[in-house]
Amino acid sequence: MQKLSNVELHFIAKELQCLVKSRLIKVYCTGERQYRFKFKKEGLEYSLQVVMPQGMYLSHYTEEGIENDFVKALRKRISNWIVDSVTQFNSDRVIIIELGRNKLYFDFIGKGNILLLNNNIIELLESEDEKRKLEKGMIYSVPEVTKKDFDEFNKVETIFDLNLPKRLQESLSNASNWKTLLQNLLNKPAISIVKDQVVASFEGPSDFNSLSEALDSINRPEVVLKKNPNYVKLIKRLEEQEGSLKKTMEKLVKTKEYAEFLNRNKWLLQEKIKNKEYKENDNEILIELD
Known part of the structure; x- marks a missing residue:
């Protein structure tokens, strides 16, 4: 803006x-x-x-x-x-x-x-x-x-001492007949707005009823956010899922650390433990570690 x-x-x-x-x-x-x-x-x-x-x-x-x-x-x-x-x-x-x-x-x-x-x-x-x-x-x-003393503005060049938009300054300075210029402005209202150095002219009072309306039109949010009635519930669910995911990731990291430790030290285990017996459903299972 x-x-x-x-x-x-x-x-x-x-x-x-x-x-x-x-x-x-x-x-x-x-x-x-x-x-x-x-x-x-x-x-x-x-x-x-x-x-x-x-x-x-x-x-x-x-x-x-x-x-x-x-x-x-x-x-x-x-x-x-x-x-x-x-x-x-x-x-x-x-x-x-x-x-x-x-x-x-x-x-x-x-x-x-x-x-x-x-x-x-x-x-x-x-x-x-x-x-x-x-x-x-x-x-x-x-x-x-x-x-500013407005009585001093009888000369056209003093327009540039005012804080006016550049296009308005040019229009005023080039106007040989002030009465004609003012009449044209009254008969054909127009609002010119510069956004990102691109001039967009909106002519006709039916388009914009006020300067605020014109500014609001070009500065409106790209996406108008609408309130979702389930917004709070959704945020809560996302927070719960985030917490659960964090715990799962922590477990995975620990498991990876244990696996890497066992892999680095498996030769020590092999010297001490040649095999391991497990029982499952009253059946004995023998795992050879050598």
Whole structure:
């Protein structure tokens, strides 16, 4: 997933307004620096996929998750809290979800970070960013950036000072008539997404109703895992079989060791024991060892 720009995160923040008044019911890790936040409101569930430092989007796909120390800490602090607001900080690559007296900061600047704040840092994903070290109890401030004055963007060349996708920059810089460009965008909505340097364009509002939906489509798991009602039983049986197989292998190793020992020392046995008698079903059996 390519990093989302300030502008794209602006629209994501708008889409996330559906989370206001919802309850945070679950947090789990879905991959390296990837987290899923689940919310519930009026019988509906919303799933927020966060990929650090690329961005975030609402997802409709199911992914199996794991629980790490960061997830445990967040669950302990904010499970079942109600979302009061979702905002973008200062038009930058930072999204803030406010839950009562606590705030979740999703900082997509640099290598990215997730922080839980209550004036001071309560929990954090990364203990340092590009310019400073962070720790619990510190007063947190968003990494310093240059504040843009949008009144300065009367000249076309200043578009390149914004954190905009390359294709959008080219479209804006080559547009001789801004009014025509804007009208075309309004009349023919399109979302262009870059995945692994391959551009896929999805045109028409009937295909994707939101940026989140488009991102979710190309970033969906290759296989959607479905819960098997017999999953626990199957795992238990596999564990039992694994234990039984382990014991059998241990016996085989011991038997092999005994056989090798006897083979190495058979001449000693032959000197001491010339033959051996066995009884089976009242019949005597003589085994000659010489």
